[in-house]
Amino acid sequence: DRRQRQMCIRDSTLYPVLRRLQKDECLMVYDMEFGGRNRRYYKLTEKGEVQLRLYKMEWKSYSNKITLLFEEGRTGA
Numbered sequence: 359d360r361r362q363r364q365m366c367i368r369d370s371t372l373y374p375v376l377r378r379l380q381k382d383e384c385l386m387v388y389d390m391e392f393g394g395r396n397r398r399y400y401k402l403t404e405k406g407e408v409q410l411r412l413y414k415m416e417w418k419s420y421s422n423k424i425t426l427l428f429e430e431g432r433t434g435a
Contacts (some may be wrong), residue, residue: 384409
């Protein structure tokens, strides 16, 4: 179930990250009115797309190393 895989992220954690990505020109930020209230929207820039690919490659490498570590520990190697 997808709901079980979701992470709980607090606003106090999320918004500093979004501001940093905006400052680094990885996000474009714009406001639009919705239902009588302004909402903030975020869109990846080209630089953001490149950075996202790098993060994914780094994560995959890190994840593979951790998986290997656990597999070696299981076999006693």
